[in-house]
Amino acid sequence: xxxxxxxxxxxxxxxxxxxxxxxxxxxxxxxxxxxxxxxxxxxxxxxxxxxxxxxxxxxxxxxxxxxxxxxxxxxxxxxxxxxxxxxxxxxxxxxxxxxxxxxxxxxxxxxxxxxxxxxxxxxxxxxxxxxxxxxxxxxxxxxxxxxxxxxxxxxxxxxxxxxxxxxxxxxxxxxxxxxxxxxxxxxxxxxxxxxxxxxxxxxxxxxxxxxxxxxxxxxxxxxxxxxxxxxxxxxxxxxxxxxxxxxxxxxxxxxxxxxxxxxxxxxxxxxxxxxxxxxxxxxxxxxxxxxxxxxxxxxxxxxxxxxxxxxxxxxxxxxxxxxxxxxxxxxxxxxxxxxx
Amino acid sequence: xxxxxxxxxxxxxxxxxxxxxxxxxxxxxxxxxxxxxxxxxxxxxxxxxxxxxxxxxxxxxxxxxxxxxxxxxxxxxxxxxxxxxxxxxxxxxxxxxxxxxxxxxxxxxxxxxxxxxxxxxxxxxxxxxxxxxxxxxxxxxxxxxxxxxxxxxxxxxxxxxxxxxxxxxxxxxxxxxxxxxxxxxxxxxxxxxxxxxxxxxxxxxxxxxxxxxxxxxxxxxxxxxxxxxxxxxxxxxxxxxxxxxxxxxxxxxxxxxxxxxxxxxxxxxxxxxxxxxxxxxxxxxxxxxxxxxxxxxxxxxxxxxxxxxxxxxxxxxxxxxxxxxxxxxxxxxxxxxxxxxxxxxxxxxxxxxxxxxxxxxxxxxxxxxxxxxxxxxxxxxxxxxxxxxxxxxxxxxxxxxxxxxxxxx
Numbered sequence: 001x002x003x004x005x006x007x008x009x010x011x012x013x014x015x016x017x018x019x020x021x022x023x024x025x026x027x028x029x030x031x032x033x034x035x036x037x038x039x040x041x042x043x044x045x046x047x048x049x050x051x052x053x054x055x056x057x058x059x060x061x062x063x064x065x066x067x068x069x070x071x072x073x074x075x076x077x078x079x080x081x082x083x084x085x086x087x088x089x090x091x092x093x094x095x096x097x098x099x100x101x102x103x104x105x106x107x108x109x110x111x112x113x114x115x116x117x118x119x120x121x122x123x124x125x126x127x128x129x130x131x132x133x134x135x136x137x138x139x140x141x142x143x144x145x146x147x148x149x150x151x152x153x154x155x156x157x158x159x160x161x162x163x164x165x166x167x168x169x170x171x172x173x174x175x176x177x178x179x180x181x182x183x184x185x186x187x188x189x190x191x192x193x194x195x196x197x198x199x200x201x202x203x204x205x206x207x208x209x210x211x212x213x214x215x216x217x218x219x220x221x222x223x224x225x226x227x228x229x230x231x232x233x234x235x236x237x238x239x240x241x242x243x244x245x246x247x248x249x250x251x252x253x254x255x256x257x258x259x260x261x262x263x264x265x266x267x268x269x270x271x272x273x274x275x276x277x278x279x280x281x282x283x284x285x286x287x288x289x290x291x292x293x294x295x296x297x298x299x300x301x302x303x304x305x306x307x308x309x310x311x312x313x314x315x316x317x318x319x320x321x322x323x324x325x326x327x328x329x330x331x332x333x334x335x336x337x338x339x340x
Numbered sequence: 341x342x343x344x345x346x347x348x349x350x351x352x353x354x355x356x357x358x359x360x361x362x363x364x365x366x367x368x369x370x371x372x373x374x375x376x377x378x379x380x381x382x383x384x385x386x387x388x389x390x391x392x393x394x395x396x397x398x399x400x401x402x403x404x405x406x407x408x409x410x411x412x413x414x415x416x417x418x419x420x421x422x423x424x425x426x427x428x429x430x431x432x433x434x435x436x437x438x439x440x441x442x443x444x445x446x447x448x449x450x451x452x453x454x455x456x457x458x459x460x461x462x463x464x465x466x467x468x469x470x471x472x473x474x475x476x477x478x479x480x481x482x483x484x485x486x487x488x489x490x491x492x493x494x495x496x497x498x499x500x501x502x503x504x505x506x507x508x509x510x511x512x513x514x515x516x517x518x519x520x521x522x523x524x525x526x527x528x529x530x531x532x533x534x535x536x537x538x539x540x541x542x543x544x545x546x547x548x549x550x551x552x553x554x555x556x557x558x559x560x561x562x563x564x565x566x567x568x569x570x571x572x573x574x575x576x577x578x579x580x581x582x583x584x585x586x587x588x589x590x591x592x593x594x595x596x597x598x599x600x601x602x603x604x605x606x607x608x609x610x611x612x613x614x615x616x617x618x619x620x621x622x623x624x625x626x627x628x629x630x631x632x633x634x635x636x637x638x639x640x641x642x643x644x645x646x647x648x649x650x651x652x653x654x655x656x657x658x659x660x661x662x663x664x665x666x667x668x669x670x671x672x673x674x675x676x677x678x679x680x681x682x683x684x685x686x687x688x689x690x691x692x693x694x695x696x697x698x699x700x701x702x703x704x705x706x707x708x709x710x711x712x713x714x715x716x717x718x719x720x721x722x723x724x725x726x727x728x729x730x731x732x733x734x735x736x737x738x739x740x741x742x743x744x745x746x747x748x749x
Contacts, residue, residue: 046441052435067380091493159526161456163463251431253460257525258430282625286561290435297387297425302395304425305388 019047025279035190042182048176051250052290056246057182057189063270064279065239068156071139071277072200073232074212076129078265079120081134082143083113083237085259087244089147091161092254093155100319102249106188109245110238117237121230140264164248185191187244192239196279199235207273208232273315275324284323288315357572367684368702373447374686380420382449382534384457385476389427390555393452393664398423398477401451402667403654404676414679417686422446426457428518433457441470448473448691449493455479455526459490466490468524469622472553474671474677474721478605481531483720485696490688492695492719494671496629498527498603500744501535502578504627504725507539509546509738510575513599519549519572521563521587523579531578531603532614548572555580564590578603585616592620601625604725610634610661610735618733627725627742630670631711634661635734643704651704670705673719674712679702709741 006122025035038057042050066080094100094108110303120139127135146152148159156162171182199205207228210218219225266289274285298305319325341473373380385398405419413419416676422444426433433452440446447473452458455477463537464471468490474494475482478501482493513737520535532550536543549570553560562584567575569589575598577587591600600623606612607626631638637643647669651658658665680687681694698721701712712721724743728735 046442048435048438051438055431055435141556144525157440159524159529161459163459247431251434252463253430253434253456255430255455255456255459257428260390260429262427262429293388293425293427301387301423301425302399 002339009132012178020329031280033099034283038186042179044267047178048090048177050182054178054182054185054250055247056286056290057185058113058243058250059267059270059289061189061192061243061246062240062267063274063285063289064282066245066267067237067274067277067279067282068196068200068208069232070207070271071237071279072212073229075124075229076133077231077233077265078133078261078268079139079234080236081135081238081264082262083117084244084247084263084267085143085147085254085256086116087113088248088254088259089156089162089243089244091245092164092182094161094249095164095249100228103184106242108161108243110242111239113244114234114238116241117203118230118234120237121233124233125226125229135168137261139263147259153177158257159256161253161258164254165251166249166252168189181250185250188242188246192242193279196239200279204228232328260306264310269312273312273322275327276322277329278322281323281327350697363643365468368688368691369445369685370561371687372445374417375416376561378420379414379417379686380422380444380446381675382437382444382446382451383423383461384426384433384436384461385450386422386428387425389429390494391428391454394415394476394501395425396662396664397451397453397671399728400655400665401672404650404669404672407650407654408676415683418681419676426452426454428454428457430456430460432659433460434677437461437464441465445732447471448687449666450474450675451476453477458482462488462491469688471688471695473695474577474674474690475669479526479568480534483718485717485719488608490692492721493716494674494691494721495667496722496725496744497534497720498530498602499537500720500723501604501627501725502531502534502743504727504742505576506535509601510539510542513574516546516574516599517572518547518574518576519567519570519598520547520576521552521553521560521567521579522553522576523583524552526556527580527605528578531576535576553579553583560586561590564594568594569595570599574599579603579604579606581606581611583609588612588616588620588624588716590715592617599623599625604628607634607728607735608634608661610659611663613733616662621730622695622732624730626728626730626735628728628737629707629722629725630663630666630705631707633663637734643706646704670688670703673703674698677703707737707741 041053062080062084064079069075069077080290090109090112091105093106095102124132124135137213147156166177168177169175173244207223210221210223210226211225215225270289271283273288274281293308296311297304298308369733380470383398383401385395385397386392387398402423405421409418422440424436437449440449449565450466450473452461453471453476458475458477470485471489472491473493476494476499477496480497480499482491498552498573502503509518520532523533539546539634549567549572551563551567553563554699564587575591577584578598579587584602590602591598604627607628611620631641632646647666650669651665676696678691682690696716696719698712700713707726710722710724714721724741727739728737728739
């Protein structure tokens with residue numbers, strides 16, 4: 001038995017495959033190329049594509065947050081749409097009712113969601129695997145109704161939602177609202193990405209992964225399992241909340257119907273397509289959930305759902321580990337070419 | 341004397357010259373999305389997701405414009421109808437509308453469906469001065485030409501319909517004890533508000549119960565049992581079709597016979613009355629503005645014959661009991677009329693001007709006597725309804741056509 005096979009035997013039966021922490025990120029060279037592309041594209045395209053790219057980054061953040069939770073600490077969540085909604089509403093309410101600057105609402109949204117996620121993580125401690133997924137699923141289905149409650153209507157706008165004002169570029173910068181918001185989102189995303197990478201490389205990150213790989217072994221090594229599991233929930237919810245806040249600003253509108261279980265499933269799907277546990281894959285997963293439905297619609301309007309299903313099936317069938325697998329294959333090819 | 345005649349003659353001549361010269365100068369004027377050969381019309385509608393049943397409306401409109409194009413188009417221009425799926429999600433609606441405006445470069449956005457989606461795109465379209473024409477939602481807020489001069493509704497507002505019911509009840513059944521069953525969303529709440537406004541000071545004493553349900557509930561039987569326990573003698577059913585059928589069926593099963601009034605949204609013979617059981621639905625009241633495709637009384641109606649021929653030719657196999665086919669046809673016909681009135685001046689400003697100048701226009705599918713009227717201050721095209729009672733297997737209209745204009749807030 002070779003070493004590789006041994007590893008496979010060990011990980012078999014585990015829901016989430018163990019990903020070594022180095023493999024969770026990109027090399028410097030590739031990172032810089034991706035960054036350059038993200039910075040340069042808006043200069044050459046129409047405003048609506050810039051808007052789409054803004055949404056791409058926002059969903060990528062939300063997918064990445066889920067990736068930290070699932071890929072990092074091995075916990076499932078189908079309730080990310082609830083955290084996203086709380087973040088979106090926090091930003092929208094602070095902007096429209098309290099007149100707060102949009103940029104300042106984001107950290108508040110993040111903190112509120114961190115608290116919310118951390119608290120939700122407490123009861124979730126007793127659950128694992130599919131049961132945890134179900135509990136979070138309940139959260140996602142409850143959220144749109146909670147937002148409609150008459151009790152909160154004064155702030156949330158009830159079923160009518162809230163219209164948010166889009167910010168202009170500051171300091172008289174010569175760029176449109178869309179472009180400014182894109183670069184703003186890009187800056188926030190890079191910040192959060194770097195922080196997440198560092199988190200996973202830190203002591204806490206190692207604790208997350210130890211819990212993911214084997215809870216009992218982790219606690220035997222002195223990891224406070226309960227604390228780190230809830231912490232992972234909190235961090236994930238906090239990042240999702242920031243993404244939600246950015247989403248509210250970009251779309252200029254929040255309404256209960258925007259944050260249904262559909263969104264949670266999309267984010268989950270994005271994570272799987274991008275590769276569970278591989279943070280850079282988040283942007284690929286995000287692109288999948290934004291653009292593939294449009295492609296499916298282009299193929300057949302009446303059967304767009306079915307076409308989407310087929311495309312999804314093909315991806316899962318051909319590259320079960322998502323974009324990460326593609327990246328690894330590409331890397332190996334590149335290495336081979338170099339040798340020759 | 342002579343001089344006055346001369347002055348009159350001279351001024352007449354001047355007027356004539358002026359008239360002919362303006363005619364000569366009336367050149368073709370276009371905004372983005374219109375040209376000598378084409379008018380580009382954008383649309384978003386849920387083809388997928390929870391509200392995908394409404395996708396029929398978009399398909400009907402597409403087929404309607406295909407028919408128009410086969411007949412030579414509008415003033416010689418073909419209509420290019422570009423319709424995208426928004427899955428009833430506001431963020432997706434914004435994305436798709438921006439695609440229509442910035443990538444496809446449409447002249448106007450026509451009949452986008454759903455209150456959340458329309459709210460999400462309203463500010464954007466108004467700031468870009470692009471018509472958001474004949475939105476497919478009955479919320480009252482679309483009739484607001486002062487603040488949103490580029491947005492216009494089409495169907496009667498939910499609130500005005502609810503007011504009609506309240507007023508009818510106050511007149512016919514002044515001592516009624518009313519219970520309201522409504523869907524817990526913008527649609528249901530608009531009806532609730534309209535009813536209360538209609539009852540005015542009597543609202544508190546007349547309405548003895550307000551019961552809401554969530555659209556995600558599989559069955560509302562429990563709510564009906566609860567309402568019956570309060571013993572009202574009038575039940576207002578402000579639901580979407582599936583729940584409307586359940587309500588009528590359940591009240592009959594309970595052997596309970598209150599006076600039932602069901603919203604126009606759920607008055608379809610094919611998708612509500614039939615599943616609820618014709619026996620159970622006898623005597624139910626509603627109000628209508630359009631003819632029902634499944635109602636045999638319109639079999640010889642010239643307008644509905646045209647509609648039926650259109651379906652046979654352009655949408656073979658269509659289920660004529662589905663109200664979406666009637667709706668889409670009527671809305672598309674209204675847009676075709678507006679574009680025709682625009683003549684060669686296909687600017688966005690003129691589209692709005694013409695849409696606000698409809699006088700007694702009657703699409704094939706509207707009830708006899710219901711007319712579309714708009715003006716610079718009235719952005720609610722259809723504001724009339726007629727009460728109807730279910731008898732046998734169809735609706736019987738009764739009473740006068742009632743106008744229920746709700747002024748913009």
